[in-house]
Amino acid sequence: MSYILLYVPICLVILSVLETIKEDQPSIIVKHVLKSFVILTGMLIAVSAIIFLVNKYL
């Protein structure tokens, strides 16, 4: 099992707890958590790709 896979549950746990503190409606919590997760993961992938390309070609 890859370390990367373990990022998903811990990230979802942190985001869901922080969102549940703020909001009261479960539907809004789920929506916000998924949105935050996609944005965070997208940013991590984008930054990782940039670092990879910089190391490879520069």
Next chain:
Amino acid sequence: MDSENISINSSQEVKEKEADKQGDGVKSSGKSMLLAALLGWLIPGAGHLYLGKQWKALFFFMVLVFTYLTGLYFTGFRTVSWGDNQFYYIGNYGSGATLFLGNVLSQEKAHPVEGRVEYFDVGLLYTCVAGLLNAVIVLSLYELAAYAYVIGIATLVIQILLKG
């Protein structure tokens, strides 16, 4: 007409919130926020259960127990002592339950020589996060979660600097 209703409702909400925060940390329902915070520290979710927020209490309890047990599974049901790793040990203080288990299960040199060695650090991270998230939940009862974020980020930066 609708806008009047909305403004009346919002002003009522503001008054209720102010009433909840009046004076000595005692809610208008007569429940002590200090007791809620103490219960929440002892057992994850107990503070919210005391305040009558049942589903939030159940959610916090289940999520934090799942995270902590997953972490313990990866570490082979060992936790670190203060001398072993101070950063991860501090995470135990996030709740009374994790502090108790952390002290019962801690060993001077917790790092295993066999078994799930490769996931040991990940397991420690999971147990630490469970404790620290409970601290954020408890602080949020006093609406101090923003300070908890700052403390968490500062702790992370210090750890990175120390390791670097």
